[in-house]
Amino acid sequence: MSQSKTLFDKVWDAHVVETVPDGPQVIYIDKHLIHEVTSPQAFAELEARGLEVFRPNQILATADHNVPTLGQELPIRDELSRTQVQQLTENCEKNNIELYGLGHQYQGIVHIIAPELGITQPGMSIVCGDSHTSTHGAFGAIAFGIGTSQVAQVFASQCLLMNKPKSMRVSVNGKLNKDVQPKDVILYIISKVGTDSGTGYFCEYAGNVFEEMSMEGRMTVCNMSIEMGARGGMIAPDETTFEYVKDKTFAPKGEEWTEKIEYWKTLKSDSDAIFDKEFEFSAEDIRPMITYGTNPGMGISIDSKIPTAQNESEEKALKYMGLNAGQSTSDIKVNYVFIGSCTNARIEDFRSAATYVKGKQKAENIVAWLVPGSQKVAKQIYEEGLDKVFNDAGFQIRQPGCSACLAMNDDKIPEGEYCVSTSNRNFEGRQGQGARTLLASPLTAAKVAVEGRIPAFENLN
């Protein structure tokens, strides 16, 4: 048997503590990220068993899922949300866990703050009670979402019991068309492979398109791996990765940095490594994308017509969305635009939106919310003067949090309304009861806000 290994094999194998005969493996977790919504029951579980948190220094907490994005300096009005955030604070204090809560300079969406602080590093194993933990795979880490029982397991042992997933590779090569952003690339991939083809797999993204992408773009891509069912996504670390991590607050320094770089450089799939499943796409085929249904696989290029439903589930989706086959996307009466979420709330996303918006006005019918992914991103927006661009154009800049991506706070899209959103899920009711979500890139979202409808993209090269 060949000794060739995939990137995933290399990182996974380096974290196996033990293999249970005829069973799962004990996998060591380097970093455990927690938030207010999926951790309280795990702390309670530990307490009920009289167990202590085993490695509190390897845990980082933040408040992001249910927090308001206006008036964060005030007490949270919603009683249940307030209780959850308070509970997190108490649990962290009691167990000596670092918390970047509301008001902290590092607070933000968990998948935005860990990379920007240098906590996320190549070769690590990272988990969080949130399915979009796959984001951190952009650094060549094994990162995946876990349930609350598993949060308790990691608290108790810094390990998880896992069966090793299979490996798949998605390669995209060629030259991307104008106005095609990383979000379009991943929406295109999911529209082609479907929402369940990654189930049971870890996905590596390869090809010049990902090699040439910024870290922000790679995070957008890996973030949505779960939307095709894959537990995680990975991109081999390279100079772009090292450059991004270098000098970050918690990045290795000095001698440790030199050692780490040597190791990180070995983290790539061997040239003859075999994947259980492979997909290949051409960059030239990808155009700016938008979803029209109620799962992220129901995506089309924005200049296409709404397709005919292929089965009962798609019929149900079209009905929920109030759309008809053959309809142009530009006819959809969009009244909301949301630029935010762990998929697209990094500084690069706001820069690309601002570059387009500069000197323009949002359309009258549009309510446009910009929700930075973290306090650091918010600070950058103000330092770079992007706030002026957006304010002048009539966009509203809010405070960091998950916000209208899952509408646990007050940031809800009203029933029946359409929202072009840079988030990751267009499920029924995801952005509020009866809300209709159309997923798109930050650039497309910005164009919708200005034009007041889904725009026609021209001048594709």
Add this chain to the structure above:
Amino acid sequence: MQKLVLIKSQAVPLPSENIDTDQIIPARFLKSISKEGFGENLFRDWRYNVHTNEPNPDFVLNNSKYSGEILVAGNNFGCGSSREHAAWSLTDYGFKVVVSSYFADIFKGNALNNGLLPVKVSEDYLKDLMETITQNPSTQITVDIEKQRISFNDKTESFELDSYKKICLINGYDDIDFLTSKKEAIQKFEQKTQRVYEQEL
């Protein structure tokens, strides 16, 4: 965790595909800090009228013809968010088994960690089962965990179950018990691999 060995029950048909965890339990109900009471809001926005909060008569859980400890659902059940609240809401409602032709990874793990058994069957078997229980709600389904078999009307299919997880389900054990018994091996591993613990040597 409750033990699961043999389940004999009627089943509830829910043929939609790609049922995501946002449908199983919408995000606005995730604000509890305990595991109890989620069954009340299971499939909330399908089960109740959004405006009046009246039960929606077209939804299967509101149809008195259908009941039981087994939910039979369309392909790719449990996709989306990792919220374990989805598994809690199903068990709290009274389900012990979910049958589908495909389960999303995270949901599957969460279910098994809560004594809820995901039974993956072939597409043909699912179709047959779905039609049968829809037409004859009193059909009895048997799920035998020891033998890893599901049957109804003398039609039997076997399903996969990790042998470790099987022991857990039958005995009501969970992973925390196992992992905390491995502390020594874990600490040895840390000394080899984690810089901060290397210094403890």
